[in-house]
Amino acid sequence: MRYFSYLCFKLLIKLNLIVMETINNFDFEFAGYGHYKVIFTSSKTGKQWKTTTSDMQLIDATKNSESPKRKDLEMLKRICKN
Numbered sequence: 011m012r013y014f015s016y017l018c019f020k021l022l023i024k025l026n027l028i029v030m031e032t033i034n035n036f037d038f039e040f041a042g043y044g045h046y047k048v049i050f051t052s053s054k055t056g057k058q059w060k061t062t063t064s065d066m067q068l069i070d071a072t073k074n075s076e077s078p079k080r081k082d083l084e085m086l087k088r089i090c091k092n
Contacts, residue, residue: 031083036090038073046073050090059090 037049041062046069050059063069068089071082 031080031087033072033078033083036072036083036086038069048086048090050087061090061092063089065089 031053035051035053037051039047039049041047044066045062045064047060047062048069051057068082068086072078072086075082
């Protein structure tokens with residue numbers, strides 16, 4: 011059953027029904043002491059959202075990480091879009 015769920019998930023990704031965000035969707039610019047300007051670009055529409063954040067734990071978990079976790083990328087996307 012677990013393998014079937016995995017295959018369904020992979021199929022939905024291939025059909026672009028689920029979009030997986032990657033670190034390549036984000037641009038980071040240093041904006042002063044303890045602040046970063048983050049630009050999120052949607053891979054599906056190309057639309058951009060910008061924000062300035064001082065959440066250095068989240069910046070470290072995404073920008074400064076070799077393989078950022080999906081939950082951290084989703085959190086950063088949520089911050090950019092709100």
